[in-house]
Amino acid sequence: MSGCIKIKNGLNIQLTGEANKLLSDLPLPEVFAIKPSDFPGINPKILVKAGDEVLAGSILFFDKNNESIKFCSPVSGEIIEVIRAEKRKILEIKILADKKINYLELDKTNPDELGRDEIIQSLLVNGLWPLIRQRPFGIIAKPSETPKSIFISAFDTNPLAPDIDFIMQGKNNENFQTGLNALIKLTNGKVHLNIDGSKSSVSTFSNAKGVVINKFSGPHPAGNVGVQIHHIDPVNKGEVVWYVNPQDVLIIGKLFSEGKYDATRIIALTGSQVSNPKYYKTVIGCSVKSMLNDGGLKAGENRVISGNVLSGSQIKEDGFLGYYDSQITVIPEGHESEFMGWLAPGLDKFSMSRTFFSWLNSNKKYTLNTNLHGEERPFVVTGQYEKVFPMDIYPVQLLKSILIEDIEMMEQLGIYEVVEEDFALCEFVCTSKIKSQEIIKRGIDIIQKEMN
Amino acid sequence: MLLRKLLDKLKPDFEKGGKLEKFYPAFNAFETFLFVPDHTTAPKGAHVRDAIDLKRTMVLVILSLIPCLLFGMWNVGYQHHLAFGISDTPIFDNFIFGAIKVLPIVVVSYISGLAVEFIFAIIRKHTINEGFLVSGMLIPLVMPVDVPLWMVAVSTVFAVIIGKEVFGGTGMNILNPALTARAFLFFAYPTKISGNEVWINISSEEGKQVVDAYSGATPLGDAAAGLADKIPGVWESFIGIIPGSIGETSALACLIGAAILLYTGIGSWRIMLSVFAGGYIMALIFNLFGLNTLMQISPVHHLVLGGFAFGAIFMATDPVSGAQTNTGKYIYGFLIGLFAILFRVFNPAYPEGMMLAILFMNVMAPLIDHYVVAANIKRRLKRSNLKQNA
Numbered sequence: 119m120s121g122c123i124k125i126k127n128g129l130n131i132q133l134t135g136e137a138n139k140l141l142s143d144l145p146l147p148e149v150f151a152i153k154p155s156d157f158p159g160i161n162p163k164i165l166v167k168a169g170d171e172v173l174a175g176s177i178l179f180f181d182k183n184n185e186s187i188k189f190c191s192p193v194s195g196e197i198i199e200v201i202r203a204e205k206r207k208i209l210e211i212k213i214l215a216d217k218k219i220n221y222l223e224l225d226k227t228n229p230d231e232l233g234r235d236e237i238i239q240s241l242l243v244n245g246l247w248p249l250i251r252q253r254p255f256g257i258i259a260k261p262s263e264t265p266k267s268i269f270i271s272a273f274d275t276n277p278l279a280p281d282i283d284f285i286m287q288g289k290n291n292e293n294f295q296t297g298l299n300a301l302i303k304l305t306n307g308k309v310h311l312n313i314d315g316s317k318s319s320v321s322t323f324s325n326a327k328g329v330v331i332n333k334f335s336g337p338h339p340a341g342n343v344g345v346q347i348h349h350i351d352p353v354n355k356g357e358v359v360w361y362v363n364p365q366d367v368l369i370i371g372k373l374f375s376e377g378k379y380d381a382t383r384i385i386a387l388t389g390s391q392v393s394n395p396k397y398y399k400t401v402i403g404c405s406v407k408s409m410l411n412d413g414g415l416k417a418g419e420n421r422v423i424s425g426n427v428l429s430g431s432q433i434k435e436d437g438f439l440g441y442y443d444s445q446i447t448v449i450p451e452g453h454e455s456e457f458m459g460w461l462a463p464g465l466d467k468f469s470m471s472r473t474f475f476s477w478l479n480s481n482k483k484y485t486l487n488t489n490l491h492g493e494e495r496p497f498v499v500t501g502q503y504e505k506v507f508p509m510d511i512y513p514v515q516l517l518k519s520i521l522i523e524d525i526e527m528m529e530q531l532g533i534y535e536v537v538e539e540d541f542a543l544c545e546f547v548c549t550s551k552i553k554s555q556e557i558i559k560r561g562i563d564i565i566q567k568e569m570n
Numbered sequence: 571m572l573l574r575k576l577l578d579k580l581k582p583d584f585e586k587g588g589k590l591e592k593f594y595p596a597f598n599a600f601e602t603f604l605f606v607p608d609h610t611t612a613p614k615g616a617h618v619r620d621a622i623d624l625k626r627t628m629v630l631v632i633l634s635l636i637p638c639l640l641f642g643m644w645n646v647g648y649q650h651h652l653a654f655g656i657s658d659t660p661i662f663d664n665f666i667f668g669a670i671k672v673l674p675i676v677v678v679s680y681i682s683g684l685a686v687e688f689i690f691a692i693i694r695k696h697t698i699n700e701g702f703l704v705s706g707m708l709i710p711l712v713m714p715v716d717v718p719l720w721m722v723a724v725s726t727v728f729a730v731i732i733g734k735e736v737f738g739g740t741g742m743n744i745l746n747p748a749l750t751a752r753a754f755l756f757f758a759y760p761t762k763i764s765g766n767e768v769w770i771n772i773s774s775e776e777g778k779q780v781v782d783a784y785s786g787a788t789p790l791g792d793a794a795a796g797l798a799d800k801i802p803g804v805w806e807s808f809i810g811i812i813p814g815s816i817g818e819t820s821a822l823a824c825l826i827g828a829a830i831l832l833y834t835g836i837g838s839w840r841i842m843l844s845v846f847a848g849g850y851i852m853a854l855i856f857n858l859f860g861l862n863t864l865m866q867i868s869p870v871h872h873l874v875l876g877g878f879a880f881g882a883i884f885m886a887t888d889p890v891s892g893a894q895t896n897t898g899k900y901i902y903g904f905l906i907g908l909f910a911i912l913f914r915v916f917n918p919a920y921p922e923g924m925m926l927a928i929l930f931m932n933v934m935a936p937l938i939d940h941y942v943v944a945a946n947i948k949r950r951l952k953r954s955n956l957k958q959n960a
Binding site for chain 1: 573574602604605606607608609610611612613614615616617618619620621622623624625626627629630697699700701738739740741742833834835836838840889890892894895896899939943946947949950951953954
């Protein structure tokens with residue numbers, strides 16, 4: 119175990135509505151959906167139609183750009199609808215789930231006895247490959263490439279983030295280790311398992327073998343995998359690093375040890391608008407409706423987010439959990455206009471600066487709504503992003519290089535090391551209300567287009 | 571709320587298709603001034619935001635300037651009465667006298683500047699930015715008290731148009747707008763902003779120039795003339811009971827402002843610290859030579875004289891015209907301090923070097939940032955080359 123890497127720049131946003139450490143035994147919801155939009159850059163070719171019966175593990179569609187990458191159904195049941203937008207773009211593939219999930223039976227194998235190519239084939243054919251993503255760009259890993267290392271961030275520092283140690287408690291450590299063993303075969307370098315240095319982790323993580331365990335401490339975004347990669351094995355031009363969510367390592371492990379695609383995921387229902395926030399055991403792609411009913415939404419206009427408040431996506435109250443998310447957050451919308459709000463003392467307003475008197479009470483937890491608190495402006499204030507951006511990258515200069523679409527400059531300034539979520543805090547603290555994550559997304563799209 | 575209802579009623583006229591559509595930026599400025607708008611975050615990205623916005627930021631900068639303004643008003647009155655040989659005027663009387671002289675300058679600065687801002691916003695269909703709220707306060711504070719009001723108006727208009735709008739408005743300008751105004755005045759009407767006549771109001775109520783022999787020179791003017799015994803002491807200069815531009819004389823008032831800026835996290839401590847460090851070191855070097863009066867002034871004394879403290883705290887720290895990278899800020903600030911003392915010592919015609927030092931470094935700031943960023947790029951390239959060779 120190496121020493122603790124201390125992240126200095128960052129910001130913890132203390133919000134009300136943290137999930138209680140209780141695991142609800144709510145039955146699985148009836149409807150599930152897989153959303154191709156969860157996978158940036160893919161071009162889905164659908165293989166099923168409404169009325170088809172599927173098992174958990176049946177392939178639903180594949181990527182036309184890379185036909186070996188397949189996406190499978192997380193549950194068994196009947197395809198009820200394929201929702202399309204303009205130009206027949208697929209938005210959701212909805213599945214009405216059976217009461218009890220029937221799994222497509224797959225071969226049980228031991229990854230230790232398999233070669234690299236066999237493991238890759240197994241993950242591809244059985245539709246688990248999309249669980250593995252890559253930097254640069256934060257897209258599904260390319261099976262043809264070999265990553266220089268693989269990263270797993272075993273803690274989440276986002277606002278109201280689920281406690282992954284709590285999620286992993288009582289899990290089968292062997293399945294997790296099997297998953298790690300499979301991943302170890304995929305890289306020439308190391309598999310890095312990054313844990314929270316400020317506390318002791320569950321045995322699943324601390325007893326993991328064959329991997330490098332790194333400790334990180336400090337404020338958010340210490341738990342973001344991008345920050346961890348930057349500090350341990352940064353991505354240079356032409357290099358690739360893969361990363362996997364800890365719960366998904368478990369799913370990969372079960373593919374080999376149990377011979378099935380068990381997409382079970384424990385998620386946290388959080389946010390100030392949830393009366394009884396807690397953890398739920400569910401499956402990837404679940405409808406959030408029954409959970410929201412169970413947790414109880416407070417009155418008023420609410421925004422439901424799959425993911426966290428900094429980088430998640432808004433979904434409807436009967437929407438579906440994102441493929442990579444393990445958190446649902448519900449916060450109030452902020453449609454009110456506030457009289458002379460810029461002059462008010464602001465005891466209940468959260469700000470990284472001490473421009474509101476709320477700094478008098480530093481331990482306070484805040485209930486934040488979706489109000490922008492101002493209008494968008496050009497870049498004026500400087501030094502603000504740097505306070506929350508723990509990478510050796512100039513964030514404002516990188517954003518500006520994207521705005522002028524200077525590809526060479528983007529490369530030089532570190533576009534390969536960042537994805538949207540790395541700029542989430544910059545976007546949060548920005549005085550000028552600039553949508554940095556949208557700009558980064560644009561930059562990533564430009565670079566990818568250029569490379570193809 | 572009544573006001574809200576009124577705005578909602580008027581709004582359709584200003585929106586697209588309304589009869590007053592052209593004036594939407596103006597309406598928008600008033601509306602957002604009265605109400606923080608109801609805009610919400612996008613469905614993807616950061617769903618919650620920090621409560622700070624540019625209006626809040628600018629208001630706090632103005633707040634931090636208030637001590638300088640208030641002290642300046644008092645000092646204008648005090649210096650005036652002192653010129654007549656009355657040194658025991660009640661504080662309040664001094665203050666009132668100063669306020670009568672200073673407030674019109676403030677009003678003229680705001681009206682002329684905001685008028686230009688509104689006209690540009692309407693012509694170019696962009697929102698009205700908050701930047702001028704601060705510039706409008708800074709301009710009066712760097713003016714001599716006897717400056718004619720029309721000159722304030724002309725230099726403000728010049729500063730907003732040439733200093734800011736031609737570059738695209740707030741956030742795009744290269745030079746500090748308030749200093750642009752002062753520089754304009756300095757070069758266009760030098761008699762009104764230099765020499766010994768303008769720093770103290772010495773016209774009496776009867777309209778005659780009473781004290782012919784009275785020298786109203788600033789301490790730096792005296793120093794440049796070699797009158798070492800006429801320079802006020804460090805303590806006096808720190809408090810600011812000396813002639814000079816309206817808001818710049820009191821280092822104490824400036825420091826109160828600095829405290830507000832630094833505590834709230836708005837001002838850059840990197841720039842402030844390095845300006846003072848640069849000035850201190852340059853003055854120290856000159857002390858070693860000590861060839862003339864200005865060279866003999868002690869470093870601390872240099873820092874509290876003239877506009878040094880005011881410039882370091884309120885002008886050099888302008889985020890738009892200053893260096894933007896953290897490393898760049900140290901270099902930028904240090905050189906401002908250095909050049910300010912250098913100009914002060916070697917330019918006897920105009921012994922106040924702060925303005926020129928800041929404007930010069932405003933121009934140099936992008937270059938500094940360029941090299942700081944280039945170093946980062948090099949570091950990243952080296953990292954990848956090391957890998958390849960390993």
